[in-house]
Amino acid sequence: MLSDSFGWIHPESHLMSWALSSLTLREHYDNLTLYTDSEGYHVLVEQLDLPYTDVRVIYDTLPCSAHHWAYAKVKTYSLQTEPFLHIDADVYIPQPISANLLQKPLIAQNREYGTSYYKSLMDRLLAHQGIWIPSSLEEGLQKASVSSYNMGVFGGSDLDFIHRYCDEVFRFFKENRLTDPSSPYFNTNCNVIFEQVFFATMADNEKREVASLLGRTMRDEGYSRKEFCNLRYFEETPFFHILGGHKRSNWISEMISKTLLRKYPDYYWRILEMFPSIHLRLTKNDTCSDLNAQTYLAQYTDFLLKSEKIWAKQDLGTLKKLESQKSLFCNFLNAEDKDHFTIRQHPFLQVFDIPSTWPQPIVELLRTRLSSEWSKTRFDIAIIPDLGKTGTREVAIDDIAHNILFFLEHPVPYHSLRKKIWSSFGDHVQKNAKLVEESIDNEIAYLLFNGIILAETRP
Helix, strand or coil: CCCCCCCCCCHHHHHHHHHHHHHHHHHHCCCCEEEECHHHHHHHHHHCCCCCCEEEECCCCCCCCCCCCHHHHHHHHHCCCCCEEEECCCEECCCCCCHHHHCCCCEEEEEEECCHHHHHHHHHHHHCCCCCCCCCCHHHHCCCCCEEEEEEEEEECCHHHHHHHHHHHHHHHHHCCCCCCCCCCCCCCCHHHHHHHHHHHHHHHCCCCCEECCCCCEECCCCCHHHHCCHHHCCCCCCEECCHHHHHCHHHHHHHHHHHHHHCHHHHHHHHHCCCCCCCCCCCCCCCCHHHHHHHHHHHHHHHHHHHHHHCCCCHHHHHHHHHHHHCHHHHHHCCCCCCEEEEECCCCEEECCCCCCCHHHHHHHHHHHCCCCCCCCCEEEEEECCCCCCEEEEEECHHHHHHHHHCCCCEEHHHHHHHHHHCCCHHHHCCHHHHHHHHHHHHHHHHHCCCEEEEECC
16 A cells, blocks of 8 residues: 555555545544455554554455456445445545435435446447346446446445345356456456446336435536535535546645645654655655665656566557557648547556655656656656657656546547546636637647557547
8 A cells, every 4th residue: 555556646645545534434433444455454554543443354365356446345335234334435524424314225425427438338348248247237237328326435224235236246247257367358347337337227127216425416427626526625515535537636635635634633644654755854864865866766667667568568560550540640630520530548558657745856857858848847757668769658748638548548539538628627717718728739739749649530
C-alpha cells in the first residue's frame, strides 16, 4: 500500500482517503469492521492505528487477479450474517445516515442510468463466444440501457437475496474460469458488470425495491466533481464519493489532505511520516542533493524499463502498423466531418504519475528531459513505444489529457468523446464556450500528434 497508488494520484492520497473514510464513520457508528489482507492490516491497523473495532484478514488467498478488484467486495458481502452497510474507502460520510434508510432490506448509493459506456462494456462481454451468463439475467443484460447500482455504499437486511446475488457472481467466475490465466476471459474488464449490473438486474427481475442513499438516479458518467468531490463543504454535505478519474485530480487530493489535517491532524502527520523520501523537511533534509535526485529519477527509470519489457514482446509488424496509424492524424484534423471517426488510446500506452509531493527541482529535471517548451507547472508523463530514436516516446500531459484518456478506456466515437470532455469542465468554465472548445481541440490535436491517442474511421 506504500508503493501502489490503486488509481490515486499517489499512495499517500490513497492512505489519506482510507483514514478520512474510517475516521468519519467511526464518529457516528460503534461497530466498524475492516476486511483486508495482511499488508492492509500492517499498514492500516499496525502502522496507522485506524479506529476499527474488528479486523478480518481474509484477502490473502482470494482466487482472482488484482484487476478483478470488485471480487473482494462481493466476497465481503457474502460473509455477512446480520444487516450491514459496506462503505468503500473512497466514500466519506460526514453526517449520520438516516435510521430509516438503514432499516431497508436492500440499500445502494444510487441507481444508475447506463449510457454508451456501460453498454459498450456489456457488448464486449457478450461478444466473447462461449461466455457464460446466468440465464435469468441474459435479457436484462442485453437492454439498450443497462441497469446498474453504484455500490460505493451497499448493504441491507435481506441477506437471502444478497447471498444469492453473490453466488451468481461466484458462479460467473467459476464457469468462465476467470481465476485461470489460461482462460480467454481472464483479462476481461467486467468489475462493473459482475458487481453492479448483476445486482441491479436480479433486483429488477425479482421486483425488489432498493433504497438509495443519494435518492435519485444518475447517469453512469454523470458524477461531477462539484457534486460528489467538493470537500470544501465537508461538514455540510451528507456524503462524498471520489469516483474513477476524480482520484487523479491534484485539487481533490489536496482537499482530502487539508480536510484530514484540519479534522484529524495526528493521522495526517502519521501518514506523511510514512513517506520520508518525499517529505524532505520532515526528515531534516530540505536540500535536493545529487543522491536525492538519483533516487527520485530511478523510480521513473524503473517505470520506463518495465514498460519496455512489455513492449519487447510485441512483434515488429504490430508496431509498424501503429506507427502508420499515428502518421495519419492529419487526416482527422483536416476532415470537415469528424463524426465518422472513432478515437482510442494507443494500445501500449503507459502513464507515469509524478507525485505532487516530489521536490520542484526533480520535476524540473523531468521537464528538461521531455521538452523545454512545456510551460505548465503540473504534468505527468505518457509513454508509448516508438520505432525511431530511443524506442520510447515520452510526452508531458496535463489534467485535460488525463480526462481524455480516462474517457478512452475503450474506443469512443469522436462526437461522444467531445461531450464527455465538455462535461468534465466546471460550470464556471463552460460559460466560456469558445475557451472550452479551443482547449479541447488543442488537447486532442496534441495527443494525436504524439500518438498517445489514435483516430480511426468507422466502417
